[in-house]
Amino acid sequence: MATTTTSDSNEGPAKPTARRASRAKSSATQHEKSDRPSNGANGNGHDHAFGTGAMVGAAAAGLIAGLAATIGRKAAVQAVSAFSGDWFDSIKAEHQAARKIFDKLEATENSQTAKRGLLLMQLKHALAKHAFEEENVLYPSLRDHGDPDQADHLNHEHGYVKQYLFDLEHMPRNNRAWTDKIVEFRAELEKHMREEEESIFPSLHEKLGPKGNGELSAAFNREGFKLA
Ligand SMILES: [Fe+2]
Ligand SMILES: [Fe+2]
Structure with missing residues (x-):
């Protein structure tokens, strides 16, 4: 498979300043270790205990910040549909969100390979969450309410959504063949979404x-939050 070339400026190598900061931090840690009295600065050994406590505190703060960031991300991703109340309104809102990503993809130039990659990743994430909700909640409900053939038909089409995403991920993103594939994918997905809607x-x-x-x-909504 050919390798995609990129011309976008945000795909550069890791910044040397990060390495310098890391070396400075390492040096500071060494310095602290060599200056630290073995029995504590005031002779009672408590500074070491305090240092451990501070580290534990910092680790806990980091964990809390990480959890908060994860919850924030989930809430933001889920916001497309979580507050619309009814599942059918959520479905339509998520279909619209996917259409907007396709609009942005179709507006890119062949030179914007990094942007295409980023938008494709967003589309894949949005469609993965959407398929998870439909396949785990809506299609089972369809089968339970007398429409197993329709549920199986829609589920079958989801397999080809993944096929398009796979193909697009493994094709060079700097030429017309890639955008032709996007247009074809959108047309197929549009038929599927219209049938559902x-x-x-x-x-x-x-x-x-x-x-x-x-x-x-x-x-x-419970199912959607698991993958947001
Ligand atoms: Fe679907
Ligand atoms: Fe759908």
Whole structure:
């Protein structure tokens, strides 16, 4: 497989300043070790204990910051659909979000290979979460409510969504063949989304009624949050 060439400026090598900072930090740690009295600065050994406590505190703070960042990311990704309430509105919002990523992809030039890679990654993430929700919640509900063939048909098409994503990831991103593949992918996905939006899901929504739709919306949002 040919290797993609990139011309975008944000794909440069790791910055030397990061290595310098790392060396300075290492040197400072050595200095601290050599200056530290073996029995504590005041002779009672407590400074070492304090140092350990500070390290534990810093590690805990880092862990909390990491958790907060993860929760923040999940909330931001989930925001496309989590607050729309009804599962069917969420589905339509997520389809629209995918269409917007395709718009951006189609507007790129052949030289913008890094941007294409980033947008493709966003599309893959958005579609993976969407497929997870549909395959784990909506399609099982379709089967339980008398439409197993439609559920299997939609599930089968999801396999080809993954095929397009795989092919696009492994093709050079700096030529017309790549954008042609994007256009073909969008056309196929558009048919799938329209079928869901205009016939299959409206029929399920009608069958379920308010209580059933409320339960399905809760299950849908729980599933989405797992992959956000
Ligand atoms: Fe689908
Ligand atoms: Fe969908």
